Amino acid sequence: MSNSTISATIAAESMSDDMHLDLADIAGIFEYATSRLSAIRTKLESTRLTLPMKTRWIIGQYLNWEGESFTLPWMSFCAGLSISLPLSRNLQFFIGVLSMKQVGLVTNFEEVYNAFMTLPAALAGPWQKGRLTRTYWTPWWINTANMIADDDFLHKYPNCVEVQRIIAEHFQQLPEGKVLITPATLTIPMCTPVAQQLSNIHVEVLHEGQLIVKMLEDKVVKAKMVAATMLCMDIALGQDVVKAIAATKRLTKYLKREAAQ
Template identity: 25%
Template sequence: MSNPSQPDLTYFTILDATNLLEYATSHFAAIWIACDRSHIPRSPGYISSFVQRLQWEANTFVFPYTNICMVLNIHPTMPDLFHSIIGRFSRLQTRNTTGEQFFNEFFQYCSPHDPQLRSTRRVVTNYTHDWWKDHFDMLGFALPSLNVNEVMDMAIDHFEQLPLGAMLLPGPVVANRFDGAPLLNQILAVKARVQHLSDSLARMLQEKIKMAAEAASIMSQHEGPMDELEEALLNTLRS
């Protein structure tokens, strides 16, 4: 992407889309968990401010990339939580539901605690523009307008913060991309992802083998003293 304000979507692959949508999913999960645990009274002003800010989340981290995916004819998998939220946003935008109804449905039907989602493995310590940690209902609605590059950088930072063993892993760097060939670039992205996973698995197996060898070495070092202790105990019982 040569120009941050006008990104070159030739280099936007299905891997980029998947990472960004997963990042957005973790955002919504973090918001849901933090606000659900909050004891702030849910006044009409609070609900209105919350819906406005959640709309900013959707306009910043969701809709631009779903539109890009449609233009480039790529279809990344959308988690159940994300799918549920987008469906309710669509109802809100078409005025088939009110802001208060949307707020109630968000906390009633969009729970990120589904065991299949394991959203707590997607939530990290620090998010940029984490408005839900502040008294957002008492603050002015001044949230920034972000471009594709800035959001991708934020997504990369998110993946780097994920705990060991998390479901989401930072994607590999895709080299040798071709201008004007989005399908070929998607294939290269998938190939890079498979190679990345293969290398990760190989490293994990090597670490396990090393740990097993170290454990066997320690056991062999203690085998002699244990035999001597066993013999001493047997002699004590015989005497």
């Protein structure tokens, strides 16, 4: 099963639960995902030089699981509701790595691990690096020395209700009063500056197209009027010429008769 199929399945399963999400919940999910990435990165930094290739490959699998559990399905959910994603810089980088894996630019899970380890372990602000807590749900990164690939774990994902519970436990561990969530915001389709420009261009082109059609129609009408006028003129002119020729003939006969006398 492909990653995109898995993510779609997770999203569908999440929506089938008793789902009561608001914008703060969506922001909380991505805050938690960022915090987990920071905890994972901090732990792996202390062991990166001692991990064998097999372990790095397994870690790459678990990192992929992180994205499929706490990021990718919720990004799809937000996209369906036109919600602007409050993704930290670290989370954006991580999603970029997973995207490269999906399109084949990153070819295996060891490369996922190697790319993830280029992520800065500490950045300027808590929102960028995530706010670490004492405990995390299923902290698989704690014991990297004896890590194995748990296939049952790697193919099971938290549903909506479980995610809400996990997020609630995460915020209960944070110091009281530290509200650093960047709220998710709704975006109305076709209301971004670029979309507005494209819409305006579309309307102007449509309007100009209608004007051109109207002009051509007018030209056709004018052409018909001119043609009809010319036809009338030709007929009138032809009749005048015929009359002039007849008069000339009569005049010629008269002049010849006068000359003979």
